[in-house]
Amino acid sequence: MKRFLLFLNNLLFVCAIGLCANDIDSTDVNNQLQRYTFQIETDKAFVSGLLLANESEDVINGSMINEFGVSAIDFTYSKRKQKVKLLNVVSFLNKWYIRMVLKDDLKFCLHILYGTPFNKKHKYEIVRIGNTVSIINHKRNLKYTFTPLNTTDADDTEEQPL
Amino acid sequence: MKKIATIFCMLLCALSVMAAPLTAQQKQEVIGRINKTASGLKSMSCSFTQTKYLSLLSDEMISEGKMNYKQPNKLRWEYTTPYQYLFIFNGTKVYVGNESRKDVIDTNTNKVFKEVARIMMSTVTGTALSNSSDFSIDVADGNTQWQITLVPKKKEMKKMFSKIVLLFNKSNLMIAEINIYENNNDRTNIKLKNIKTNGVVNETLFAIPK
Numbered sequence: 001m002k003r004f005l006l007f008l009n010n011l012l013f014v015c016a017i018g019l020c021a022n023d024i025d026s027t028d029v030n031n032q033l034q035r036y037t038f039q040i041e042t043d044k045a046f047v048s049g050l051l052l053a054n055e056s057e058d059v060i061n062g063s064m065i066n067e068f069g070v071s072a073i074d075f076t077y078s079k080r081k082q083k084v085k086l087l088n089v090v091s092f093l094n095k096w097y098i099r100m101v102l103k104d105d106l107k108f109c110l111h112i113l114y115g116t117p118f119n120k121k122h123k124y125e126i127v128r129i130g131n132t133v134s135i136i137n138h139k140r141n142l143k144y145t146f147t148p149l150n151t152t153d154a155d156d157t158e159e160q161p162l
Numbered sequence: 163m164k165k166i167a168t169i170f171c172m173l174l175c176a177l178s179v180m181a182a183p184l185t186a187q188q189k190q191e192v193i194g195r196i197n198k199t200a201s202g203l204k205s206m207s208c209s210f211t212q213t214k215y216l217s218l219l220s221d222e223m224i225s226e227g228k229m230n231y232k233q234p235n236k237l238r239w240e241y242t243t244p245y246q247y248l249f250i251f252n253g254t255k256v257y258v259g260n261e262s263r264k265d266v267i268d269t270n271t272n273k274v275f276k277e278v279a280r281i282m283m284s285t286v287t288g289t290a291l292s293n294s295s296d297f298s299i300d301v302a303d304g305n306t307q308w309q310i311t312l313v314p315k316k317k318e319m320k321k322m323f324s325k326i327v328l329l330f331n332k333s334n335l336m337i338a339e340i341n342i343y344e345n346n347n348d349r350t351n352i353k354l355k356n357i358k359t360n361g362v363v364n365e366t367l368f369a370i371p372k
């Protein structure tokens with residue numbers, strides 16, 4: 001009985017440590033969370049949703065979700081390698097030729113939104129209206145539009161700068 | 163002795179919040195009762211709070227809105243804060259619109275939207291439990307609520323969601339919460355509040371805006 005209770009005690013202790021570890025992770029990672037509404041338009045269709053991203057010293061991690069909360073794209077940008085890596089892409093966009101365009105376009109979007117380097121010569125057109133920025137890829141007929149999202153959360157009342 | 167008592171209490175608490183398993187017959191009974199309530203649902207209006215938990219960012223995104231449903235196939239799902247987004251399904255057409263762009267899709271030519279609207283309605287009302295071609299269903303007893311786990315059967319849905327967990331209040335067999343688990347470890351929780359059933363729902367709410 002004593003051994004069983006000791007086992008239970010250890011189990012609860014391990015669970016408690018696990019919960020604490022999760023807490024530490026979540027506070028550590030949230031360096032600078034920025035929220036935007038986004039829209040990707042083609043001639044015939046559009047996809048809209050939210051871009052949520054946090055920036056740390058080395059990386060920018062981002063999730064693009066639709067308004068219902070369904071994940072479309074998860075990506076990470078390495079500042080050292082100056083590369084975008086797509087981690088998860090929703091099935092209907094998960095084709096090699098779409099991923100290729102997305103990676104290039106996202107890299108340029110991050111350059112505009114976060115000031116990350118972009119050394120290649122580019123042909124994107126940038127249109128700014130108020131705090132909304134549109135990035136147009138004429139070659140692929142794609143238009144990306146980002147607007148900072150004003151959240152009313154008690155812990156997140158600062159307006160996010162573009 | 164005090165330590166032992168404390169551990170025992172903690173264990174009891176942990177066990178009490180865990181969903182208890184049911185027999186196959188009990189599960190069928192619960193599903194039958196929820197189905198009966200769902201099929202008697204003529205209309206439903208509520209507000210909701212949606213919390214998206216993002217695993218990559220270890221953060222969450224909270225949004226709020228309103229929902230209206232009218233039998234047999236009308237749904238209005240509207241986000242009001244911190245962004246505006248409107249989804250209307252009126253039986254033959256789907257309208258999606260935000261502040262800058264609006265689209266109307268004819269569901270006779272675009273079956274995907276019809277399917278999306280159908281699954282949204284069946285999940286919110288509880289009729290998803292009667293359609294065994296979409297999900298495999300499990301039921302657990304969660305104290306004051308029935309916990310229904312829907313695991314997608316169809317390939318396209320499997321690519322997006324690992325499971326959907328619905329919580330129904332035992333008192334009135336109405337849905338209270340929806341949890342959507344995605345394959346990338348993200349989760350979306352939708353809590354329904356101020357639910358009004360079988361009241362008068364204005365038909366204009368389902369009119370496609372021009």
